Amino acid sequence: MTSSRSKSFDRAVRIEVLRARAAIERDVLVNRVETFSDDINPLIWLSRLTRAGRRSWLKKSVDFLAHYPFITSTLSSMLLRKSSKMARGSGVALAVLQAVLAQQARDRTPGP
Numbered sequence: 001m002t003s004s005r006s007k008s009f010d011r012a013v014r015i016e017v018l019r020a021r022a023a024i025e026r027d028v029l030v031n032r033v034e035t036f037s038d039d040i041n042p043l044i045w046l047s048r049l050t051r052a053g054r055r056s057w058l059k060k061s062v063d064f065l066a067h068y069p070f071i072t073s074t075l076s077s078m079l080l081r082k083s084s085k086m087a088r089g090s091g092v093a094l095a096v097l098q099a100v101l102a103q104q105a106r107d108r109t110p111g112p
Helices: 002-039 042-050 057-067 069-080 085-108
Strands: none
Touching: 057 069, 057 085, 069 085
């Protein structure tokens, strides 16, 4: 008889633990969705670009476009509608700029 009580008690405890775990996972999911929706909000992107700070607006724009290259690609394809020398030149210039920025970032980080 104690064995059946023990089994039913263990089952009840397991169910409560699973319910608590599910509640925690739901809370984590809600927090991550809120964070993600803030990260993809275009108004927040614009506010980050226009914030006053040590870097110039142009530098922030270049950093932004380097961080999100699909925006540059989309804008160029929308504006030019076809491949041209200007588009290829812009792509090469952007690639060179990204390489220079990456190199500067590596130079600024302290070595081991």
